[in-house]
Amino acid sequence: AQTVTQSQPEMSVQEAETVTLSCTYDTSESDYYLFWYKQPPSRQMILVIRQEAYKQQNATENRFSVNFQKAAKSFSLKISDSQLGDAAMYFCASSTGGQNFVFGPGTRLSVLP
Amino acid sequence: NAGVTQTPKFRVLKTGQSMTLLCAQDMNHEYMYWYRQDPGMGLRLIHYSVGEGTTAKGEVPDGYNVSRLKKQNFLLGLESAAPSQTSVYFCASNVRAGAQLDRTDTQYFGPGTRLTVL
Numbered sequence: 719a720q721t722v723t724q725s726q727p728e729m730s731v732q733e734a735e736t737v738t739l740s741c742t743y744d745t746s747e748s749d750y751y752l753f754w755y756k757q758p759p760s761r762q763m764i765l766v767i768r769q770e771a772y773k774q775q776n777a778t779e780n781r782f783s784v785n786f787q788k789a790a791k792s793f794s795l796k797i798s799d800s801q802l803g804d805a806a807m808y809f810c811a812s813s814t815g816g817q818n819f820v821f822g823p824g825t826r827l828s829v830l831p
Numbered sequence: 832n833a834g835v836t837q838t839p840k841f842r843v844l845k846t847g848q849s850m851t852l853l854c855a856q857d858m859n860h861e862y863m864y865w866y867r868q869d870p871g872m873g874l875r876l877i878h879y880s881v882g883e884g885t886t887a888k889g890e891v892p893d894g895y896n897v898s899r900l901k902k903q904n905f906l907l908g909l910e911s912a913a914p915s916q917t918s919v920y921f922c923a924s925n926v927r928a929g930a931q932l933d934r935t936d937t938q939y940f941g942p943g944t945r946l947t948v949l
Contacts, residue, residue: 727871753937763921763940809873819864819938821873 720745720812722822730828731800738785739795739825741810750814752786752793757807757824766808769793797827805829833857837922837941844912844948852907852944854922862926863905864889864938865897867918874921880905881926912948920944 721744731737743752754766769777769786776784781801785794797804810822835856844850854863861882866874876889880899894916896908905924909916923938 722873761919761943761945763923765937768937819876821875823871823873 720747720750720814720818720820722810722812722820724810724822724825726825727823728826728828730830731797732830733800733802735800736796736798737800737827739797739808739810739827741793741795741822743791743793743810743812743820743822745791745812745814747814750812752784753811753813754782754784754793754795755809755811755821756804757809758803758805763809767795800829802829802831835922835924835939835941837920837944839944840942841945842947844909844946846913846948848912849908849910850912850946851909852920852922852946854905854907854924854941855903856905856922856924856939857903858924858939859902860924860926860939861902862924863899864923865895865905865907866921866923867891867916868921868943869918877907877920912946914948916946917948918946920946 723742750771752769756764756766767777767779767782776786781798783796807824807826809824813819838853864879865877868874875891877895878897880886883902886897898906921943922941925938
């Protein structure tokens with residue numbers, strides 16, 4: 719069985735600063751994928767970034783990057799140059815294929831002007 | 832492409848009433864899912880379908896039924912609504928038809944339905 723844990727229910731960051739959201743996971747599979755989804759007040763779930771477990775290189779998408787520590791089963795999200803539009807709930811998720819998607823409880827990020 | 836759509840967006844029911852939530856996707860996805868989202872608990876899988884005519888139970892299936900009569904549609908039914916079913920419901924889909932099962936295939940979500948049961 720997979721589990722995903724996000725230990726920070728809430729975080730805040732000053733505009734233009736950098737923030738890191740934590741995520742740990744557990745799976746018995748050797749092949750899996752990890753995701754960060756953003757949920758703004760509109761409720762829409764938006765994919766931010768994904769990481770293939772077999773890749774050592776950390777994924778990056780513009781201002782978003784991950785720190786993937788496979789041995790520690792850690793998958794943190796770094797947001798650089800934070801913007802007001804980054805304020806949202808962020809969900810970490812893992813997948814071992816198809817329907818085997820598991821989400822963490824989420825971290826609410828506030829961006830302070 | 833509309834992607835994944837859900838109707839209705841909001842609904843208020845009285846205890847014991849029934850209703851059906853409709854999810855539609857136009858991406859030719861094989862797999863479809865229904866989740867519920869409750870504060871502090873992330874998304875929990877209710878039921879899912881890996882193809883037309885097939886359904887399976889997820890983590891929290893009690894009190895819900897589903898049907899996938901057409902590939903593009905996935906219906907979630909509540910036969911006798913209870914206050915514990917007050918939640919936001921999300922539909923999602925992934926895995927394009929004809930593609931080898933691709934574990935990178937991201938789940939695409941609908942906009943959600945906020946259901947309140949009084």
